[in-house]
Amino acid sequence: MEPLIFELSSPGRQGVRLPESDVPCYELPSALLRERLPLPEVSQVDVTRHFTRLSQLNFAIDTTLYPLGSCTMKYNPRVNEDAARLPGFALLHPLTDADAAQGALCLMYELQTYLAEIAGFKGVSLQPAAGAQGEFTGILMMRAYHADRGDHKRTKMLIPDSAHGTNPASSAMAGLHVVEIPSDPRGNVDLAALKAQLDDTVCGLMITNPNTLGMFEEHIEEVCALVHAAGGLVYGDGANMNALLGIAKPGEIGFDVIHYNLHKTFSTPHGGGGPGSGPVAANEKLVDFLPGPIVRAVQEGEDEWRYEWHMPPKSIGRMRAFHGNFGVLVRAFTYIRVHGEAGLRAVSQHAVLNANYVQARLRDVYPFPHGERFCMHETCAQGKIAGAPSVVALDISKRLMDYGFHPPTNYFPLPKVVPEALLIEPTETESKQTLDRFCDAMLQIAEEARQNPQLLKDAPHTAPMKRLDEVKAAKELVLCCVIADD
Amino acid sequence: MASKIDPSARYLKTHEWARIEGDEIVCGISDHAQSAMNDLVYVELPRVGATYKAGEAFGVVESVKAASDVYMPVSGTITAVNTQLESKPEIINQDPYQGGWMIRIKPDDMAEFNNLLDADAYAQLLNETEDTED
Numbered sequence: 001m002e003p004l005i006f007e008l009s010s011p012g013r014q015g016v017r018l019p020e021s022d023v024p025c026y027e028l029p030s031a032l033l034r035e036r037l038p039l040p041e042v043s044q045v046d047v048t049r050h051f052t053r054l055s056q057l058n059f060a061i062d063t064t065l066y067p068l069g070s071c072t073m074k075y076n077p078r079v080n081e082d083a084a085r086l087p088g089f090a091l092l093h094p095l096t097d098a099d100a101a102q103g104a105l106c107l108m109y110e111l112q113t114y115l116a117e118i119a120g121f122k123g124v125s126l127q128p129a130a131g132a133q134g135e136f137t138g139i140l141m142m143r144a145y146h147a148d149r150g151d152h153k154r155t156k157m158l159i160p161d162s163a164h165g166t167n168p169a170s171s172a173m174a175g176l177h178v179v180e181i182p183s184d185p186r187g188n189v190d191l192a193a194l195k196a197q198l199d200d201t202v203c204g205l206m207i208t209n210p211n212t213l214g215m216f217e218e219h220i221e222e223v224c225a226l227v228h229a230a231g232g233l234v235y236g237d238g239a240n241m242n243a244l245l246g247i248a249k250p251g252e253i254g255f256d257v258i259h260y261n262l263h264k265t266f267s268t269p270h271g272g273g274g275p276g277s278g279p280v281a282a283n284e285k286l287v288d289f290l291p292g293p294i295v296r297a298v299q300e301g302e303d304e305w306r307y308e309w310h311m312p313p314k315s316i317g318r319m320r321a322f323h324g325n326f327g328v329l330v331r332a333f334t335y336i337r338v339h340g341e342a343g344l345r346a347v348s349q350h351a352v353l354n355a356n357y358v359q360a361r362l363r364d365v366y367p368f369p370h371g372e373r374f375c376m377h378e379t380c381a382q383g384k385i386a387g388a389p390s391v392v393a394l395d396i397s398k399r400l401m402d403y404g405f406h407p408p409t410n411y412f413p414l415p416k417v418v419p420e421a422l423l424i425e426p427t428e429t430e431s432k433q434t435l436d437r438f439c440d441a442m443l444q445i446a447e448e449a450r451q452n453p454q455l456l457k458d459a460p461h462t463a464p465m466k467r468l469d470e471v472k473a474a475k476e477l478v479l480c481c482v483i484a485d486d
Numbered sequence: 487m488a489s490k491i492d493p494s495a496r497y498l499k500t501h502e503w504a505r506i507e508g509d510e511i512v513c514g515i516s517d518h519a520q521s522a523m524n525d526l527v528y529v530e531l532p533r534v535g536a537t538y539k540a541g542e543a544f545g546v547v548e549s550v551k552a553a554s555d556v557y558m559p560v561s562g563t564i565t566a567v568n569t570q571l572e573s574k575p576e577i578i579n580q581d582p583y584q585g586g587w588m589i590r591i592k593p594d595d596m597a598e599f600n601n602l603l604d605a606d607a608y609a610q611l612l613n614e615t616e617d618t619e620d
Contacts, residue, residue, distance in 0.1 A: 165553070411551040414552045414554070415522050415552055416554065419522065470550040471527055471550055473550075474527035474528070475527045
């Protein structure tokens with residue numbers, strides 16, 4: 001196993017030699033001095049090798065299929081990186097006057113426009129730093145909308161049981177009372193249960209479509225209409241937008257506000273490679289409440305536009321310092337421009353096709369609770385294998401690592417919705433050959449489970465760390481490594 | 487795998503059990519629930535003296551797989567909570583019906599207890615769910 005960088009340290013070793021000082025020395029006040037500064041002392045080559053080795057221990061989208069359901073771990077095209085590194089973008093100071101940053105404002109304005117068009121909304125704010133902050137933003141806007149109308153009794157947020165865990169968390173953080181709505185046997189929101197909760201205390205409904213079972217909500221227009229009839233608003237969790245580009249617009253379906261995950265749908269780096277970006281799009285009802293400032297275009301001549309900062313009239317205020325994660329915005333803008341309208345539609349078509357291909361190849365061996373339906377961009381299997389009663393989803397996930405694949409999302413949707421869930425999202429960027437290698441591995445694992453379940457129980461066999469003690473990790477939350485004094 | 491059912495308890499569809507002890511009701515989660523959750527790592531209990539309506543969430547159980555609300559079997563006031571669970575949530579996994587009790591309730595109306603599923607009805611519910619799970 002790779003040692004910690006502190007364990008590679010040797011007293012006096014240096015990575016960089018500083019030049020002799022050519023300015024007078026100044027004694028620091030003693031109050032600012034400390035006795036010891038426990039930093040690793042290592043050479044440049046030690047540092048380079050250490051972090052390169054660590055990166056090679058990782059499963060990453062650049063090395064393998066990463067079918068992590070609801071996370072859209074798609075390939076990050078390198079042209080995005082070229083654009084984000086253009087000095088005019090990369091070196092621009094965030095406090096530069098709008099007049100001197102017209103190119104950056106133009107990019108933000110056009111990205112706002114594209115994102116509004118793609119989801120069928122009136123306005124967009126690019127501020128939120130990632131998906132969960134986007135959710136929180138949308139909820140604050142819904143709350144502000146009701147307050148603006150003097151309707152103060154709307155404190156209840158309805159959330160389907162298949163929702164991402166961030167939905168109830170964002171609602172609770174905004175001081176709302178969360179009520180869970182169960183799924184029906186076809187994987188849709190249970191309409192009767194929804195109707196039972198609709199009264200004049202409903203702030204709104206938070207819903208993901210396609211939902212986290214990979215199913216398009218069959219009654220989504222009726223669901224939106226019911227919530228509206230009760231005076232509530234409909235929030236769309238945009239985590240699964242990768243299924244809808246150029247095909248369906250949430251704004252036309254009846255949603256009032258959604259967030260995007262640029263780091264999912266629009267191919268910007270994700271996870272450890274972040275940061276993310278969670279722009280919020282809103283319709284006529286909510287557009288005035290968007291966080292700001294956002295960019296507005298002012299026509300100054302026939303083909304001449306000037307871009308300026310603008311605070312929406314009833315804005316909930318700022319959600320983030322400066323202007324969101326700008327470098328991520330440049331990458332998402334690039335992705336949209338590279339693909340164009342037809343290209344984005346093809347992205348979603350291929351994402352849906354790939355997920356259905358995996359579902360079709362696996363469904364005779366693994367249970368799919370909704371396998372009788374076409375799935376959207378992801379499909380939910382169960383980690384249960386006939387003839388191998390002791391094997392669970394976690395065992396299958398760990399064994400996949402031995403075959404060189406990142407495991408799918410497991411145990412989400414929650415066990416009460418789908419026991420032993422394996423949520424598989426291959427994304428559009430994978431070829432049939434790669435999908436076949438993955439499906440072959442899944443089928444081989446099912447065979448191993450019947451012949452030799454212990455092989456799965458002991459997996460992963462090839463990873464640097466074997467089965468981790470997740471219970472201990474959750475209960476003894478020790479995040480610091482204490483280095484003993486010499 | 488068949489889950490254990492305490493024949494002396496009554497049940498909620500959401501897999502809580504409740505038993506009458508004197509003029510109070512004791513409540514926890516069923517063997518099926520603990521087994522579906524897997525190893526519990528955290529239990530959130532209500533404040534003694536808090537009041538809840540039947541069906542309202544009074545606490546949370548969390549495992550490495552999932553977090554789940556736990557619901558009140560009847561309306562009433564919390565008279566005691568099993569503080570041992572705060573440091574040893576695994577007691578619920580080991581002994582869901584006895585040592586793993588979560589709360590004691592002084593019910594507003596003891597008659598509400600009769601609305602709960604009896605052991606046979608709960609066994610039937612489990613048969614149905616465990617069938618669809620296979």
